[in-house]
Structures are given as structure tokens and as C-alpha cells.
Amino acid sequence: MAEPPPLVVVTDSDLPGDAPEQILGAAGLRVRRASCRSAEEVARAARDATALLVQWAPITAPVLDRLDRLRFVSRLGIGHDMIDVAGATARGIAVANTPDYCVEEVAAHTIAMVMALARRLPVLDRAVRDGRWSATGDGVGALRPSRASVAVIGFGRIGSLVAEHARALGFRVVVHDPNVEEAAVRAAGHEPSPLEEALAVADIVTLHVPLTDLTRRLLNGETMARMRPGARIVNTCRGGLIDETALAEALASGHVAAAALDVFEQEPLSAASPLRHAPGVLLTPHAAWYSPDSLEELPRRAARQIVDFLEGRPVPSIVNPEYAST
Structure with a gap:
């Protein structure tokens, strides 16, 4: 039996629309959308994920230990303090943010x-x-x-x-x-x-x-x-x-x-x-990033870099390039 396509889990997102599903699905990837608030919820929702699309959910080292297939984490935004980047690096997992959408x-x-x-x-x-x-x-x-x-x-x-x-x-x-x-x-x-x-x-x-x-x-x-x-x-x-x-x-x-x-x-x-x-x-209510243009670009760019990574294309926004040497 053929291996199923890689799974991408959207751990959490309050952005409107289904752009990630459209982009990831068009690339032949499976997509599962969750509403994770805790590390435990991430571990359960993403146990078989190859990649994560993360907004605010905590991606901790103990969570990463439970995600055996994980290779890539894409952040919906610029900051990545909710992700244990050092922990990801030690486990050979790439982490990318979306640095220029806003x-x-x-x-x-x-x-x-x-x-x-x-x-x-x-x-x-x-x-x-x-x-x-x-x-x-x-x-x-x-x-x-x-x-x-x-x-x-x-x-x-x-x-x-x-x-x-x-x-x-x-x-x-x-x-x-x-x-x-x-x-x-x-x-x-x-x-x-x-x-x-x-x-x-x-x-x-x-x-x-x-x-x-x-x-x-x-x-x-x-x-x-x-x-x-x-x-x-x-x-x-x-x-x-x-x-x-x-x-x-x-x-x-x-x-x-x-x-x-x-x-x-x-x-x-x-x-x-x-x-x-x-x-x-x-x-102001964490609104500096917002315009209709940036709102449209953010999920598309964050999803697109998952496709690029899994298809072997360069992802310039990877914040821990040393992951590849572990």
C-alpha cells in the first residue's frame, strides 16, 4: 500500500479563510486544522504530522519529543518565541517565520x-x-x-x-x-x-x-x-x-x-x-501588522514555505539553519 501524503497540522489560527488548505492541498499534502491552546493539545493533534503551521500554540521541547515525524514548523507571523527553536534544532527540525508580510x-x-x-x-x-x-x-x-x-x-x-x-x-x-x-x-x-x-x-x-x-x-x-x-x-x-x-x-x-x-x-x-x-x-490591540493586504499575504506565505521545504526548495526565512547539521 502506498504511503499517504505528508500531513500538515494547522495547530491554531484566528485568521479568516482557508488559504492554507487551498495551498497545501493543491500541493498534494493532507491538512488537519486544530484549535490548540496548550502543549498537550498540540502533541495530541499533531502526533503524525510532518509539518506544523503555528500561530500562538506552544511548541515545547517535550512536545517535539512526541512528534516523531515532524520536519518543519512554519510560524504565522514574525516572532517565534512560542516555539522552542533550540529544541527543534537539536532534533533536526527546521523552524521558519514569515518575516516580511507586514x-x-x-x-x-x-x-x-x-x-x-x-x-x-x-x-x-x-x-x-x-x-x-x-x-x-x-x-x-x-x-x-x-x-x-x-x-x-x-x-x-x-x-x-x-x-x-x-x-x-x-x-x-x-x-x-x-x-x-x-x-x-x-x-x-x-x-x-x-x-x-x-x-x-x-x-x-x-x-x-x-x-x-x-x-x-x-x-x-x-x-x-x-x-x-x-x-x-x-x-x-x-x-x-x-x-x-x-x-x-x-x-x-x-x-x-x-x-x-x-x-x-x-x-x-x-x-x-x-x-x-x-x-x-x-x-492599540496588537493591530500594527494589519491591513487587508497583509491579512491576505500572511497565511499564503506561511503555507507556501511548507510546500517549498517539503519539495526541497530553499526557504530563506528558516531561523535555525543549523538544524541541518544535527
């Missing part, structure tokens, strides 16, 4: 937040709604771009585009990214900087790094204390990069003047979160 959207959302904080738009909007009409009163702290600095932490696809846009608006741009040559940062017209110096000089800090053990709570009570009084923070990357309790305290004290946040340690944001009522905060 670069324009996230960069645009970030710049919108940068400008909203620079020009004090949330405060001014609330003032008008409350019956006040004072540009000089409620607009205190508004920035002139040519006299202000933006620190871009992380100079990848999105961070480099944010830096380009910020520079075009007139901001001085300092960049911290230990994985990028300083010459490349200078060639783009920006100033490379160690993290402590970038935080110390910036009027606005915007985060564009992956969430790892090294970057978790990168902005905490200690690092925020090094920021200049009245600085502002933008995060469209991963909520875990910021200690939210420490941020709420810094906002309450006025040391951090404002924050614009699209991502949070727990999502949806808890009704009890102090960030909901902290002064000077602009909140």
Missing part, C-alpha cells in the same frame, strides 16, 4: 505612534473632549522633530524602515543593534550607539527586537531610570520586552512622559492592567 504596516503604525507622542495627540484629544482648549497648557512637551532624538532598538527589516522614516521627518536617529555592523548603520544615515547611551539621549525609544531570554523585559525599572526625564516609549514588537508594572510606575511618576503600546505581556490586555489608566498612554 513590514510596511508595522513601520507605519510605529511612526504614527512616534508622531502621536511627539505632538501629544492623545493628551490634546482628551483635553478637547473634556472641554479644555489650550495648546500651550495641554500640549506641554510637544516636540519639534529637528530638535528631538529617536532611539531605534533593533535594526532589522522593520527597525531599519522605522529609522528611515523617522530620519525623513527630521529626527536625529540613534540605533542600537549588536548584530548589525556600525558601518551599515552609518551608511543609512544614522548613529550607532550602545544601549545605555541610546536610552540616555532619546526623546522617544522604539523597540524592534525579537523576544528572547536576553531581551525579555529589556525595558525595566533599572533601564527606564537611565532614560532622560520626559522620554517616551513605543512598542509594536513584543509585550514581553517591557516590564509593564515598572512602566506604569514610571508613567505615574512622570519620569516616562508617555507610551504607545500595541503589544502586551498578556493579550488581550487585562481589564485590571494599570496601563489602562496610566497617564499619557496610547493603546
Whole structure:
């Protein structure tokens, strides 16, 4: 009896449509869609899978030990902190993200937040709604771009585009990214900087790094204390990069003047979160990635790279190329 085609399990997805089924099915692959929330649910749903399509489900080392046939994990999105990449590498399993489906959207959302904080738009909007009409009163702290600095932490696809846009608006741009040559940062017209110096000089800090053990709570009570009084923070990357309790305290004290946040340690944001009522905060619901174009591209690209991998074609977005040497 002929061996059945490889099975791809969609562990979880809240995206509309059936693009993965269409693309994978057209390539002759079997597809099973699940709604996994826990590692145990993944292990049961994907026990005979050759590849996984993952949005938020946890792919842990113990789960990988139970998936004997697994060869490839494709992430519906850019971040891959829900996947134990080191564990996958040790087991010879490739992991790929979908890194470029929403670069324009996230960069645009970030710049919108940068400008909203620079020009004090949330405060001014609330003032008008409350019956006040004072540009000089409620607009205190508004920035002139040519006299202000933006620190871009992380100079990848999105961070480099944010830096380009910020520079075009007139901001001085300092960049911290230990994985990028300083010459490349200078060639783009920006100033490379160690993290402590970038935080110390910036009027606005915007985060564009992956969430790892090294970057978790990168902005905490200690690092925020090094920021200049009245600085502002933008995060469209991963909520875990910021200690939210420490941020709420810094906002309450006025040391951090404002924050614009699209991502949070727990999502949806808890009704009890102090960030909901902290002064000077602009909140959006993990929406920086979204446009109708990106929504269409994401599942198609994530499914297409499964087909490419299983058919032996290169997948440039594999985040652990060393998997092949194990």
C-alpha cells in the first residue's frame, strides 16, 4: 500500500479563510486544522504530522519529543518565541517565520505612534473632549522633530524602515543593534550607539527586537531610570520586552512622559492592567501588522514555505539553519 501524503497540522489560527488548505492541498499534502491552546493539545493533534503551521500554540521541547515525524514548523507571523527553536534544532527540525508580510504596516503604525507622542495627540484629544482648549497648557512637551532624538532598538527589516522614516521627518536617529555592523548603520544615515547611551539621549525609544531570554523585559525599572526625564516609549514588537508594572510606575511618576503600546505581556490586555489608566498612554490591540493586504499575504506565505521545504526548495526565512547539521 502506498504511503499517504505528508500531513500538515494547522495547530491554531484566528485568521479568516482557508488559504492554507487551498495551498497545501493543491500541493498534494493532507491538512488537519486544530484549535490548540496548550502543549498537550498540540502533541495530541499533531502526533503524525510532518509539518506544523503555528500561530500562538506552544511548541515545547517535550512536545517535539512526541512528534516523531515532524520536519518543519512554519510560524504565522514574525516572532517565534512560542516555539522552542533550540529544541527543534537539536532534533533536526527546521523552524521558519514569515518575516516580511507586514513590514510596511508595522513601520507605519510605529511612526504614527512616534508622531502621536511627539505632538501629544492623545493628551490634546482628551483635553478637547473634556472641554479644555489650550495648546500651550495641554500640549506641554510637544516636540519639534529637528530638535528631538529617536532611539531605534533593533535594526532589522522593520527597525531599519522605522529609522528611515523617522530620519525623513527630521529626527536625529540613534540605533542600537549588536548584530548589525556600525558601518551599515552609518551608511543609512544614522548613529550607532550602545544601549545605555541610546536610552540616555532619546526623546522617544522604539523597540524592534525579537523576544528572547536576553531581551525579555529589556525595558525595566533599572533601564527606564537611565532614560532622560520626559522620554517616551513605543512598542509594536513584543509585550514581553517591557516590564509593564515598572512602566506604569514610571508613567505615574512622570519620569516616562508617555507610551504607545500595541503589544502586551498578556493579550488581550487585562481589564485590571494599570496601563489602562496610566497617564499619557496610547493603546492599540496588537493591530500594527494589519491591513487587508497583509491579512491576505500572511497565511499564503506561511503555507507556501511548507510546500517549498517539503519539495526541497530553499526557504530563506528558516531561523535555525543549523538544524541541518544535527
